[in-house]
Amino acid sequence: LKTLHLGSCVITTNLQEMRNGFSEIRDRVLAEDEIIDVRILRKMVSLQDTEPAGQCCLLRHVLRLYLDKVFKNYQTPDHHILRKLSSLANSFLTIKKDLRLCHDRMTCPCWEEAMEKYSRILSHFEELKPREAVVKALGELDILLRWMEEAE
């Protein structure tokens, strides 16, 4: 388990297990992404480029995006991919619960910078057609996991 430091919000999570699970399906998910010159999770809106105090808020909103709009809207007949995505989604749910606890303890404030970055991420997501956005966001789990790893 890894410990993530997001400002004064500290949580532990099974990043390596998530990384292992995603690496098993990564190539197949990426192969479905035909929009190659667009990115949703761009460097300038990354967790690392965000004030530590706002990192928890940004991550919480991005996880909510994945839980509300990505995992549930991706259909596949492939049971292996289904299992790996279920594992990721339930791990994200666990992280989101932990971030919620930080929010309740006032250690997950949402200020302008984090909200502005999240709205940019959301607009990148919504510029794409629904299916394209879902596939691209799944392909970018690599980036999101790296953001979290760098928050160790």
Place this chain on the structure above:
Amino acid sequence: DGVAVLPAPQNLSVQSTNMKHLLTWSPVVVPGEIIDYSVEYQGEYESLYMSHIWIPSSWCSPTENPECDITDDITATVLYNLRVRATLGSQTSAWSTLKHPFNRNSTILTPPGLEVSNDGFHLVIKLEDLGPQFEFLVAYWRREPGAKEHIKMVRNGGVPVLLETAEPGAAYCVKAQTFVKAIGRHSAFSQAECVKLQGEALSL
């Protein structure tokens, strides 16, 4: 779709020890016939966000045994719904769902197996290999009045670990407990195992 004429499996339950999770149920019996079973699961995410989605288990869709190792499917510390149905040719039973959702944080953690050895100078232990999710807290002390207890965290089981460069002829005792970070719980301590350097291990 086959008409549900087979009785649904009954008495579903999960036995979980040391993060190994086994789903069992009462077999459906049709004399002279082999019944197949299919197991499916739903994590808390699926039940909250897409409740119609059930996922075939990794190892038991289908299986002939009235049990299923669901360890590889239970990969997060959230509630999981589980269901089983029976199949015989084109006949399928209704689904039977586990009465109470299962969370891996309820697993039973047993004290770890422990081997203590020495070569006259070094106190060495080898802990039971319980898998990558297990860490160990080892406590050891010299067996003499007022001796101080030392603590050492051991990340992996199954490999010899040097505890201490010991004093020849002294007697040492060792005990250990497991710790599973993923669920934030630890086992009870094992029995203390004592050894006299250059002597045989003495069990208390």
